[in-house]
Amino acid sequence: MAQHRRSYDPRRPPRHISDAVLEGAEQAPGGLGRAYAEATMTDIFGAGQDTTATALCWALLLLLRHLPLQRRLQAELDRVVGRARLPTADDRAALPQLEAFLCEVLRYSSFVPVTIPHATTADVQLDGFYIPRGTVVFINQWSVNYDPTKWKDPHVFDPGRFLDAEQQLDRDRAAGVMIFSLGKRRCIGDQLAKLQLFLFTAILLHQCAFEPNPAERLTMDCVHGLALKPQPFTVSVRPRGEPGGAL
Numbered sequence: 339m340a341q342h343r344r345s346y347d348p349r350r351p352p353r354h355i356s357d358a359v360l361e362g363a364e365q366a367p368g369g370l371g372r373a374y375a376e377a378t379m380t381d382i383f384g385a386g387q388d389t390t391a392t393a394l395c396w397a398l399l400l401l402l403r404h405l406p407l408q409r410r411l412q413a414e415l416d417r418v419v420g421r422a423r424l425p426t427a428d429d430r431a432a433l434p435q436l437e438a439f440l441c442e443v444l445r446y447s448s449f450v451p452v453t454i455p456h457a458t459t460a461d462v463q464l465d466g467f468y469i470p471r472g473t474v475v476f477i478n479q480w481s482v483n484y485d486p487t488k489w490k491d492p493h494v495f496d497p498g499r500f501l502d503a504e505q506q507l508d509r510d511r512a513a514g515v516m517i518f519s520l521g522k523r524r525c526i527g528d529q530l531a532k533l534q535l536f537l538f539t540a541i542l543l544h545q546c547a548f549e550p551n552p553a554e555r556l557t558m559d560c561v562h563g564l565a566l567k568p569q570p571f572t573v574s575v576r577p578r579g580e581p582g583g584a585l
């Protein structure tokens with residue numbers, strides 16, 4: 339960051355994310371100031387890189403497991419965006435199938451199954467349970483995302499569950515997915531993460547067709563850690579040509 343600060347030129351367009359953060363935090367009138375530039379970069383990379391990359395890996399794996407769905411998402415992109423430009427954030431509202439797919443990727447993979455531990459600072463009564471002060475508490479996000487009283491056939495991958503009768507994104511359903519935790523310490527990057535996931539997936543699907551390696555079995559088995567990651571898999575990627583040339 340110190341190096342970028344030295345070479346930063348406010349008269350030029352931002353070269354990368356650190357220029358944008360320097361501009362927002364340090365240069366803009368009323369900006370947060372120097373200390374926040376470093377802290378923001380630490381958050382974006384420390385908390386946001388591995389999580390967002392993991393979500394993309396699951397999205398890719400699920401696109402390989404559901405090839406007809408991949409084609410439908412490409413058809414939606416071709417119809418809404420066309421082939422003459424790339425998808426942008428402004429296209430989000432017009433791409434409900436892609437939004438629904440991403441919601442289902444987050445729900446179905448539930449790749450942050452339990453949140454970062456917190457501890458009670460006082461004795462608490464919650465839904466009839468007594469939790470003494472100083473108890474370490476985790477939120478079980480996986481059980482929320484697989485709650486059969488809330489989700490029909492929770493073990494089935496079905497992006498359609500997030501679409502209403504008009505085939506628009508059902509925002510209440512979408513808000514029911516829990517992967518960014520709850521409360522005061524919930525993820526501060528959730529909107530940025532969703533935007534990044536949308537842009538990466540939209541541009542990749544618009545530009546490329548993805549095919550699985552027939553020698554591999556694509557499962558939801560995972561490598562365990564703070565975030566659950568897919569088992570390593572390979573993928574064939576080829577550029578898409580004109581509309582109708584997908585796969």
Ligand code: HEM
Binds near residue numbers: 382526
């Ligand atoms: C799909 C991607 C992401 C997922 C699933 C995710 C999930 C989470 C979860 C579960 C927490 C723990 C909340 C708790 O303590 O209960 C968290 C915290 C946090 N996340 Fe994210 N996150 C993602 C992307 C990002 C991005 C892109 C940023 C970039 C700014 C970010 C910044 C943070 C920060 C700073 C915290 C700590 C908040 C605090 O302790 O007050 N996250 N995230």
